Amino acid sequence: MKADLHLPWLLLAVAVVGWYSTVTVWVAIKGAADIRDMVKRLDEEQPKDSAARPDDPAAK
């Protein structure tokens, strides 16, 4: 085997563990804020129409 054959895979392993750890922490913090905002917006909205998808071509 060429000695360097595994090197790209080693670099990829380091990148995967480093990137994934960072993103997990980042998304865990920011995603919770997104859920709070989404729920807030949904609570503020009132149903504007009584029928589903009036623009739905199949419903016309």
Next chain:
Amino acid sequence: MNFSWPIDGAIIGVYLLATMIAGVWLRRRVRRVEDFLVAGREMNLHLGIASLAATEFGVITCMYAAQGGYTSGFAGALPGICQAVAMLVIGWTGFCVNRLRESEAMTLPELFERRFGKTVRWLSGVVIVLGGLLNMGVFLKIGGQFLCLVTGLSLEHLVLIMTALLVMVVIYTVLGGMLSVLVTDFLQFVVMSVGLLVVTVMILVQVGWGRLVETVQKHHGAAGFEPLAADGLGVSFVVMQVLMGIAATLTWQTVISRVFAAKDAATGRKIFTRTSFFFVCRWFIPGLWGVAALAILGWQPLRELSAGERAALPPAVVQKIEASPVGQPLKLLSAEEKGALPSATRDRLNEASLNAMPRFLGAFLPIGLMGLLIAAMLAADMSTDASYMLGWGSVIYNDILAPFRRRPWPHARAIRWNRCIIALIGVYLFVFGLLYTPEGNVWSYLALTGAIYLSSMSVQLVACCYWPRANSWGALAAIVLGAVVPVLHLASERAPGLWPWFASLSKDQAGILAFAMATAGMVVGSLLKPRDAAPATALM
């Protein structure tokens, strides 16, 4: 097995309780059918990343990616690299996805109707659901198989585990639709990611990178590092992965439903670019686990058989199976020897490479970490099942049932129908999962069943967005031709005498042929239809 009910069971119990509470919490906010199917289009970037990542990593992903690592070495991670590049480029350029989100559609067929008419919408819906349901039909069984092997429970407990998993997922998906799915996805992403990372670091530390490299070199040679090396995965596998990466990013319902649910097109694109590298992780991490399983357990397919099944095999057959290449236990057997094997024995031997990773983890992980791993895998599985049920259910409601809705349905009725559809998909999953065992490599089965619709839908989408000459004749031809090849190939696997030519194709070759046929159908069909009958409308 290092599974302790008080410690590992408690970790799993806490996770399941938290998931159910989160899933049921949002049910009262589901007022409109848009809330149920696309979360009212209120999803922001980070929630989108968590949801897409959690959805696209299930136990099934972990199992087939680990099987890829076990049978092909590091090169087995190639599909993830292809999809990551496709997603990055598509997210970066906005290719097709800008128009998808700006269309305000909820499903692809709804978009196609604006360009190709009602028949194409309906038929597209049927093909999407057919391919999607065949695809996810094996999820539960393989998920249950993983859990049984890791915990040491017997495979007879599979039905109980499958039922319990399914009931929990159906409850919160039926009640809260996409809103519940997004929130549970978030929770599941965090649990799943922590579990994946901890187990991976532990493998790297305890097994060691050097040993993993040696194992790949010993069992796979250069092909374990280079997909295109002699005896490697081969050109057809690589070409199929490139096509699948592009098509899945553009048209896989559970992927693009995140674009439809995004606040706007820019958010949809950012979800793609920033999640793209996850698709490398989703293949590479389980792939490493598969290589570690090979390093520690070796290739022993006969271990899958009971003592009685082993004793029933002729000595010459036993020798050939023991000497077989990794992942291909029947390769050295003659046609007569294969034919003489009981089908249950053949199925068990074929599953040896699939079962290696969970067997390895069951013995490798200590108490405590075992609970974390199982919680992570349950999280992965539940998020995938929930999103897939919602994804295919949305197509059934929005597109296949569209001709039966002459007037707009009240929201309450529409939501009730969606809930019934999801419950029925749950029943289908349970029944199909018990009855069907895919032959050979699971990923190739998934790719082929996915190709039933990925080929024609991706061709239709690109033509719909960018080719003014595309029309309904081309779309119909693409749908039919794109579906024919994979369906005939799947049928010929079960009855090889029916269509010998199809049976002689590999799954990858059949998948590539499906893409080629769909493209030819779109081009020829569109050119055959008189120009004045096909005005270029919408999206252009």
